[in-house]
Amino acid sequence: MQIIDRQKINNQIEDLRKKYGEDRSALMPILQDLQEIYGYLPDVVMQETAHAMGIHPVEVEGVASFYSFFRTKEKQGKYVIRLCQTISCDLAGKQNVARQMENELGIKFGETTKDGMFTLEYTNCLGMCDQGPAVMVNDRLFAKVDAEKAFRIITDCRRDFLKSDFPEVVPSDVKKAGPILDHGIKPVESLKKALAMPRSEIIATIRESGLKGRGGAGFPTAIKWQLAGAAKGDKKYVVCNADEGEPGTFKDRMLLYEETDLLLDGMTIGAYAVGAKKGFIYLRGEYLYMRKYLEKALEDRRTQKLLGGNILGYKEFNFDIEIRMGAGAYVCGEETALIESLEGYRGEPRNRPPFPVDTGFQGNPTIVNNVETFIDAALIISKGADWFNEHGTDKSKGMKIFSISGDCELPGIYEFPFGIKVSELLKEAGGINAKAVQIGGASGHCIARKDFHRTIAFEDIGSGGSIIVFGPDADMLQVAKNFLEFFVEESCGQCTPCREGNPKLLEGVELLEKGRCSVTYLNELKKLGETIQVASKCGLGQSSPNAFLSIVENFKSEILSPAVAGKLTKEEQYAR
Amino acid sequence: MAKILIVDDDIDFVSAVKLVLTSNGFDTAVAYSRQEGMDKFVSEKPDLVLLDVMMDEPDDGFVLAQSLKKKSKDTPILMLTSVGQVTGMDFDKDSEMVPVDDFEQKPIMPNHLLEKVNQLLGN
Structure with missing residues (x-):
């Protein structure tokens, strides 16, 4: 140089x-x-x-x-084609798309064409699980890609998308709206009402509503806001966790785009309540295409005095929001890892305590809430706590937005009350023949038909909204394998149980696949999974073996006699 | 004789504080949760409240302090907590979010507690 x-x-x-x-x-x-x-x-x-x-x-x-989106070794192509490899896109036939792309470009995944035009990469969940297989080319998303469409995408890249028929933004598919999605609240209405209330009253209303975090962990929102509001500090921060990386979740993608004003109202209300002057939207790298829309929304609000100094004429209420992009790390959905990432470090979760409400971004009090949580908070301020908590259960109040994908007739976005039975949900989505349902994404639980009477609620089966349906023909061993491959790739590597344990579980699944895993060894693997659950440092590590363990529990006989075992060579059969 | 309401979910701490206060001539009432604290505040009409932060929920003390001040803004509240040691959190009084009259860290020496109590009661 x-x-x-x-x-x-x-x-x-x-x-x-x-x-x-x-x-x-x-x-x-x-x-x-x-x-x-x-x-x-x-x-x-x-x-x-x-x-x-x-x-x-x-x-x-x-x-x-x-971060997987950074490249340090070789120049990426002008067009980086990322094909989603997570379970819903896998079920929808991602293999055919992958083969077509490799054939068309003459390279394998992980390679760049000699002319520097194309790089082919696998990626984890693009948030298009109901419209898979999904492909991302630089900042453009493509849904329902098949071999023919893959060819057209490559052709359009070669023409620099000058005459492309593909839409700029793939529309979300809302199948069932309820009180939240049909809210009828005008932009800024919630914010105006909130700013006329004392700060403690805002938090009291949120507390009365019983709102719990919609990202999946279900921590009461009011407690988070109260503790951050009470914490000592001149600088406080509000962070919107828009790092929707849980496989099978795509509702935030819709909310970010369709309910931008309500989200920004919710963040601004949160900032007023806790006394923050600065906010961040941590937007996942896979949603890069959305950045320009969000930037425009922020700019419009600055012009309307809804962001910046003396918001809506309220002296001493100054607040602005900045968008920060993630770079392809699932673990950054964990709030302390997200904060590390915002601070410019590797997204490795922190020890807790101290908690972000006191020691968050750059050591200052910080609230981190999911996109849906901020939207719910804004609606609660407008419509009241009773409007919200008349739905749901005693311990899981309100309506919840679900992302349903997989082997069902009507995949898409649904709004249901917390406490809905899995069987009811499957009926709505046209998945009554399902043999299993993965609730809560890769870190959630895989339940079998015998448990379809159970409810989705924090006191029964908690969920951030991801529901993946597996039909009668689904190969549950392949499902377990897909989830474990995901965790092996996405483990931040900081703590031993998660970093070393998940590859061991994956090796075990590969043995099962070949029909070479004894019941004794499978029991050892179960113990290892349980150790990962108790010994990992962060919530994501602790939940990483959940899918594997629940599949072992519910489908033990199936995974011990895998379909592939019937195709073993004589040599392999003897080896068993 | 001044009456002091002790609100804390730590049974041992409550009995120790009660002992110190009664042996120094104060009347006491005790409560072990946010809800019970509010009920006793109404029924016992204390002259001073000693209030913990983390009880059933980690913010119970703050929430109760806000409710108590709405009922009677003149009744002093002394917040006694080890929340800083347990969670690393750092709080201070603030008329809106932490409306207490004084703030002390646990553990607290009996003499220091009595000094604070007398000070808040204007003795």
């Missing part, structure tokens, strides 16, 4: 630091922009970035190597 190049890089870095700020938290957006410029992150670019930020180059490389 010549001196002049280094100078050019330095100038670019300085410009980016002016744009994103000079502290460490600007590292991710700076690296994302540099990758945009260079097609990848060459060593010299990472070194110069480190030098400019006053940190060791290893720190920069550590961050770049953590």
Whole structure:
């Protein structure tokens, strides 16, 4: 690299630091922009970035190597084609799409064409599970891709999408709306009402409603807001967790796009209640296409004095929101990992306590809530706690937005009250023949027909909204394998049980696949799974073996005599 | 004789504080939860409330303090908590979110507690 190049890089870095700020938290957006410029992150670019930020180059490389959307080894193609490999797209026939793309481009997944035009990559969940197989090309999403459509996408790339028939944004498919989605509330109505209330009254209303976090963990929203509001600190933050990475979840993608104003009202109400001046939307890298719409919504609100200084004329209420992009790390859906990522570090979960409500972004009190939670909070302020808690159960109040995909006739987005039976939900979605349902995504539980009478509620089977239906012909061993492959890839690697345990479970599934796993060894694997549950550091690690364990419990005889076993060679049969 | 309401879910702490206060001539009433605290506040009409933070829920003390001040803004509240040690959280009084008159960390020495109690009662 010549001196002049280094100078050019330095100038670019300085410009980016002016744009994103000079502290460490600007590292991710700076690296994302540099990758945009260079097609990848060459060593010299990472070194110069480190030098400019006053940190060791290893720190920069550590961050770049953590996130799957950063490339440090070779230049990516002009068009990076990412094919979703998670379970719903797998069930929908992702293999045919993959084969067609490889044949068309003459490269394998993980490779770039010699002319530098295309890179083929697998990715985890694009949030299009009801319309799979899904493909992302740079910042464009494509739904229901088949072999023919894959060919058309590649052809359109070659023409730079100049005459493309594909829509800019794939519409979401809302199959059943209820009080939340049919809210009838005008933008800003909730915010105006909230700003006329004392801060403690806002939190009291949220408490009365019984709202619990919609991301899946179900922590009471009012407690989070109350603790952050009571915490000492001049700087407080509001973070919207829009890192919807749980396989089978796609409702936030719809809410972010269709209910942007209500979301921003909810965030602003949260900021007012806890006393925050700054907010972030942590948007998953796979939703990059949405960024421009959200940026425009933020800009419109600044013009209307709904963001910025003296919001709606209320003196001393200053609040603004910045969008930060994730870079393809599932673990960043965990709130402390998300905060680490926002701060410009590897997305590794923190020990708790201290909790983010007191020691969050850069050590300051921070509330992190899911997209749906902020929307519910805004609606509760407008319509009252009773309007919300008349639905649901005693311990799980309100309506919930579900993402239903897999082997059912009517996949899509549904609004149901908490406490709905799995059987009722399957009836609505046209999946009554299902032999199993995965509730709560990869980290959730796989239940069999005998448990379809159970309810979806925090006190029974909790869920962030992901429902994946498996039909009578589904191969449950392949389901377990898909989820374990997901966790092996997505484990942040920080703690041993999750990092080392999941590959062992996957090896076990591969033995089962070959018909070479004894019941004794399967029982050992079960014990290992239980150890991962109790010994992992974060919630995601702890829940990583859930799917495997519930499949072993519910489908033991099926996975011990896999379909493939019938196709074993004589040699392999003897080896059993 | 001043009456002091102790609201805390730690039974041992409540009995110890009660002992210190009664042996120094105060009347006491006790409650072990947020709801019971509110009920006793209404029925016992205390002159001072000693209030814990984390009870059934981690924010019970703050929520109760807000409700008590709405009922009677003149009754002083002394917040006694080990929440800082347990969770690393750092709180301070604030008329809106933490409407208490003073804030003390547990464990607290009996003499120091009596000093604070007398101070808040204006003795």
